Amino acid sequence: MKPAFWKEATRRSWSIIKPEVERHIHALWEKPELPAMEVAAARLLTEWLRGSGFDIEAPCCGMPTAFIARKRLGPGPCIAILAEYDALPGTANDAVPYRQSRGQRAGHSCGHNQIGAANCGAAIAALKTMQDHKIPGELIVIGCPAEEIVWGKVGLLKKGAFEGVDAILTSHGDYQNGVISRPCQSVVGGEIVFRGESGHGGSIRKTNALDAAELAVQSIERLRAHHFADTQVEHVLRVGGGIPNVTPDEARVWINARQADYDRTSEVYDFLVDVCKHSAQLVGVSFQHLFVSATHGYLPNDRLAEMMMANLQEVGPPAWSDEAKKWMQSLAFECAPNGAFDLDEEVGLYTEGVDPYGQDDGEVSWQIPLGRVNWAYPQQVPLHNWALTALAGYPGSYPGPLMASETLALSAIDLMLNPKVIEQAKEELTERTKGLTLDPPRVGAWETLTQNPEAFWDATWVE
Incomplete structure (x- = not known):
């Protein structure tokens, strides 16, 4: 034809x-x-x-x-x-x-x-x-x-x-x-959940989940220039409390790393998760990493x-x-x-x-x-x-x-x-792709996004 x-x-x-x-x-x-x-x-x-x-x-x-x-x-x-x-x-x-x-x-x-x-x-x-x-x-x-x-x-x-x-x-x-x-850019992302204990905001408490989230974000920003200036990092604070006079017992930070090189993006993302984990330890609250996805x-x-x-x-x-x-x-x-x-x-x-x-x-x-x-x-x-x-x-x-x-x-x-x-x-x-070994597709949040996506968007999901 x-x-x-x-x-x-x-x-x-x-x-x-x-x-x-x-x-x-x-x-x-x-x-x-x-x-x-x-x-x-x-x-x-x-x-x-x-x-x-x-x-x-x-x-x-x-x-x-x-x-x-x-x-x-x-x-x-x-x-x-x-x-x-x-x-x-x-x-x-x-x-x-x-x-x-x-x-x-x-x-x-x-x-x-x-x-x-x-x-x-x-x-x-x-x-x-x-x-x-x-x-x-x-x-x-x-x-x-x-x-x-x-x-x-x-x-x-x-x-x-x-x-x-x-x-x-x-x-x-x-x-x-x-x-x-x-x-285009590779992207790796997930959500970090910090959990503490609620109480009256006027008291001195060491179980404020928002403290850990804010410490993590501030630490990431301070470390950016020396540790991952080559990689873009984005975040949103999805949960941070409801009223100032109640100590937040949960805070959630959704983090993405993006960079052209997939391996470098993954490396930076792992570093960010580690920063969040240490922030939780310093504040004295619990830490959970909820992985979402990674793409070349x-x-x-x-x-x-x-x-x-x-x-x-x-x-x-x-x-x-x-x-x-x-x-x-x-x-x-x-x-x-x-x-x-x-x-x-x-x-x-x-x-x-x-x-x-x-x-x-x-x-x-x-x-x-x-x-x-x-x-x-x-x-x-x-x-x-x-x-x-x-x-x-x-x-x-x-x-x-x-x-x-x-x-x-x-x-x-x-x-x-x-x-x-x-x-x-x-x-x-x-x-x-000659000489490269590709990882299997990395996808998280499977149970939530296939069975209860409302929980994902309400920021109440756990897996």
């Missing part, structure tokens, strides 16, 4: 389902759900995929909000497209270019409503092309919960969800329109990236309207009143540098070749911010994820018809 023919056929298939992609972007945005609690999102996407011809396994791998949608049309490659659909606490906002106070309500401030719909739409369009033109192979969509705590794909990998997959495709919003073949950053794959870049060039950059760019400029001004409006309107291949974020599909990319296409948000709009929630729900922003969706559909068919590319991508992965 000549490239011009299958590309035209795939783009035609994708154009048919484009309105459904847009509808599902909006539907997911309207019902944001916290990681491991994405019940409505998983149901919405599986119903769409089932109605489009996929066979559904939901839930799967012991994870209530994970799913696998698959369709096999004879012998051939197995290509997986990932779907994400969780949201972040405290970032809710209407689709308006100004801040609205929404308390701790969740919002799609990383744009996973756009990822979930765009990636599922790409799979539906690719399947239609395969069926219409009798292209053999297996196409699957893996529904991945809890990306925001870099947990879901690590758990899916551990439970075998990626067995038999030859190559993986995905997308994400960022600050450039392009195909990404460069590392992306392992680049230039061969997949070259193939995807050719397809992205066929699609071209997002077709934002003048009205949409004006709206986005208003939003950018709210975030950075003195900054210039900067929105990437070209497409490119990005292979240099290290991206500052972490993704749990990074863990999977060390086992299976993974290709990724990004779409651009305005530079002045921060990820994980109310403004990104507003943007992700604004229909004028949809050309970005639509560009990615169409590129993924073309790339899936490209791989089905050109298994030599998959072979080359696997050879590249083997070369990049």
Whole structure:
């Protein structure tokens, strides 16, 4: 089959389902759900995929909000497209270019409503092309919960969800329109629980759990420059007491370490846990370490990236309207009143540098070749911010994820018809990991996040 023919056929298939992609972007945005609690999102996407011809396994791998949608049309490659659909606490906002106070309500401030719909739409369009033109192979969509705590794909990998997959495709919003073949950060994280004894705050007591938590955080900050200046450390105090005149009997600190080098990230995280343990001993309270997850950053794959870049060039950059760019400029001004409006309107291949974020599909990319296409948000709009929630729900922003969706559909068919590319991508992965011994996937909080995720988000969990 000549490239011009299958590309035209795939783009035609994708154009048919484009309105459904847009509808599902909006539907997911309207019902944001916290990681491991994405019940409505998983149901919405599986119903769409089932109605489009996929066979559904939901839930799967012991994870209530994970799913696998698959369709096999004879012998051939197995290509997986990932779907994400969780949201972040405290970032809710209407689709308006100004801040609205929404308390701790969740919002799609990383744009996973756009990822979930765009990636599922790409799979539906690719399947239609395969069926219409009798292209053999297996196409699957893996529904991945809890990306925001870099947990879901690590758990899916551990439970075998990626067995038999030859190559993986995905997308994400960022600050450039392009195909990404460069590392991002490794992330290791968990929660530290300090427990003491409650009592009247006016008394001198040596059993104040908050003292231990604050000592740990202060010690980490003091030690940063000399012990781990190369590694970013983030924390939140999840429990610290309810009223000043009651000595807190429990305090919880959630800590992440992130750095490009996975081994160094793990080393720093272990050091942080040890600092917390010693802080508890000094204060005279108990200590418990609750591990959440660990993930490598992306392992680049230039061969997949070259193939995807050719397809992205066929699609071209997002077709934002003048009205949409004006709206986005208003939003950018709210975030950075003195900054210039900067929105990437070209497409490119990005292979240099290290991206500052972490993704749990990074863990999977060390086992299976993974290709990724990004779409651009305005530079002045921060990820994980109310403004990104507003943007992700604004229909004028949809050309970005639509560009990615169409590129993924073309790339899936490209791989089905050109298994030599998959072979080359696997050879590249083997070369990049030569001589390395990879640890099994490290995932914690399993019982809580699969059976009682409310306890995780209420900060009452123990395992």
